[in-house]
Amino acid sequence: MATLERIRNRAGVLVSIVIGLALFAFILGDFLSSGGAFFNRSQMEIAEIAGNSISYEDFQAKVNENEYLQKLFSNQTSLNEQQMLKIREQVWQDLLRANILNDEYNKLGLSIHPDELFDMVQGRNIHPFIRQQFGDPQTGEVNKAFITNFLKNMDRDPKAKVYWLFLEKEIQKDRLFSKYLTLIRKGLGVTSLQANKAFNERVTKINFDYLVQTYQSVPDSVVEVTESDIKDYYEVHTNDYKQTASRDIEYVVFPISPSDEDVKDAEDWMKKAYEEFSTTTDPKQYVTLNSDSKFDSKYYKKSELPENISEWAFSNTVGSVSEIYRDGDSFKVNRIIEFKMLPDSVKARHILISPKGQTPDAKSAAKAKADSILNVLKRSGSWSKLAAKYSDDPGSKDKGGDLGWFPSGMMVPEFDHAAFNGALGELQLVETQFGYHILQVTRRGKEFNKVQIATLERKIVPSSVTTSKVYNQAAAFAGNNRTYDKFVSAADESNYVRRVANNLLPNDRNIAGLDQPRELIRWAYRAEKGDVSDVMQIGDSYIVAALTEVREEGIAPLKQVLTDVRFRALREKKAEYLINKTKEAMSGKADINALAQELGLAVASAENVSLSSLTVPNAGIEPAVIGVASVSEEGQLTGPVKGNNGVFVFTLTSKVKEEGDATMEKTRIANMYQSRAYYEVFEALKKNADIIDKRYNFY
Secondary structure, three states: OHHHHHHHHHHHHHHHHHHOOOOOOOOOOOOHHHOHHHOOOHHHEEEEEOOEEEEHHHHHHHHHHHHHHHHHHHOOOOOOHHHHHHHHHHHHHHHHHHHHHHHHHHHHOOOOOHHHHHHHHOOOOOOHHHHHHHEOOOOOOEOHHHHHHHHHOHHHOHHHHHHHHHHHHHHHHHHHHHHHHHHHHHOOOOOHHHHHHHHHHHHEEEEEEEEEEEHHHOOHHHOOOOHHHHHHHHHHOHHHHEEOOEEEEEEEEEEOOOOHHHHHHHHHHHHHHHHHHHHOOOHHHHHHHHOOOOOOOOOEOHHHOOHHHHHHHOOOOOOOEOOOEEEOOEEEEEEEEEEEEEEOEEEEEEEEEOOOOOOHHHHHHHHHHHHHHHHHHHOOOOHHHHHHHHOOOOOOHHHOOEEEEEEOOOOOHHHHHHHHHOOOOOEEEEEEOOEEEEEEEEEEOOEEEEEEEEEEEEEOOOOHHHHHHHHHHHHHHHHHOOEHHHHHHHHHHOOOOOEEEEEEOOOOOOOOOOOOOHHHHHHHHHOOOOEEOOOEEEOOEEEEEEEEEEEOOEEOOOOOOHHHHHHHHHHHHHHHHHHHHHHHHHOOOOOHHHHHHHHOOOOEEEEEEEOOOOEEOOOEEOHHHHHHHHOOOEOOEEEEEEOOOEEEEEEEEEEEEOOOOHHHHHHHHHHHHHHHHHHHHHHHHHHOOOOEEOHHHOO
């Protein structure tokens, strides 16, 4: 078991890497309570990947499995929301890879032979995961005897076995993908023709003079865009209007803020408690039982306290009680507990004995072991040997348990109190959330006069009456305005601020200014355009929202992108107008300066423009202009050319080819392909897998 504890800290790192690939999901609501039998199989489908249906039950089972592993490796009894988000995202990534890559592996006959697995675990080609968990952090060398010992004793500890099976599974997944990726990379090559073309584009530079008539210079009234023009442009350019599913909403916030009565109630409570707090014989216990914040056992220097408190504290005596004062959203009163000469930092060493489980027997066994080690140390036992052999703190056990110097407040409260209040050299047994520590302070820093203060706090919070009033206000607004038009009219009439959240994706979890608005986003995907929501509580506010825009996956309908299509169609008409105008002006002219004079334009120069570039100096991104200029004859007036920002006419003044190495260009392109393969191969497979992600229905 000590072997497992030795690597537990590193195991946490590996699990974090495996589990923390990305964020996406959210806590399951009241879905199950609504009666699972009511839903058919398709409604219980959380995704479809490469034609394979993934059920919510299967997905959640994998989430539960990963949650168990995370708790096991981290010694946590519960996980926070951020950890659960990472776990759900890792499960999603695992399902993607399994459903997309496994077919590829089978087609190619890729697998892991038992001998190959042994070689990666104990042989000559140790896998990086094994090296990370069992390697010396200084040298990177792996102690194979340590691994062998771990495997021999694995069956004695269920945790160790679960951990090892998890590790083997991750190693095999990584190895299979590595094999697949190697095959892809071996198939990537760069031909001499391709390398020479890219090389020439990079080393060839052109210089040209140009005129540009921008589209902005043409008033909209000069050209006419018909409905037919708009429709024709849209049909030709539909691929420009591909979109992902998203939603736009407007919403009104009704903050649940304390009323004047709530402020008075909090102040009255403090006034009633003041006498008891001032006279109690145990102010620490009184704070623990009655305060809205826990007792702070730390001792503070004068410079560490707010000015108003420090002046009061260091000019009074033990037992002194301050006046009631307001601090933000709280009323507070302080009482001086004790003054002490204490250091800012100490140097200490310890030996940690962690219980091998959460049962009373496990804790008793750990304490008995710690007591035994403490007695040996009292009889002049060797700290370094005992720490190396028994301590469950991997960060200090090989240093004789030395923790180095640390400031007050850095350690957990029990350990901190013992370290800063114990005598120099005293051996202490301290119990914390991590287990039992044999602690000895070996050096103390410079001491200062410090004070310990008990603070009684009463937070100013909205009462149930206040909360009901705010809810009724929000409910009346939502109930009386069930359409978007009424929503807008009523909000503006009441001077409510209509906030906007645009382009909300199905699995988004954030809206600026709102605390955990997941339910609001889920509502947006259940509602129809123009719907107004019921009242939702988001953090410390009630929210009423209206769905203002719905975008589905695929090609955006013309109505939705009409403004952009009209703008582009108008630009096309302006381009036609400018091209015809320029052709007329160019008739009989061969000199760009003469043309400039007739058009009333200034000649601009573009110098050292690479053929692989996209940008014309002072004109913007204009690949078409660069492309035409690169094949033009020197000194010839060329154009008109339709660009992104206007219509161009130019004269190539020179073309220069710089020196370079085409072989190096071939190597550069090959390296670029190799580096892109890791990401782009899987992305290409995902694109062809027709993934339908419905996680937003469940989380």
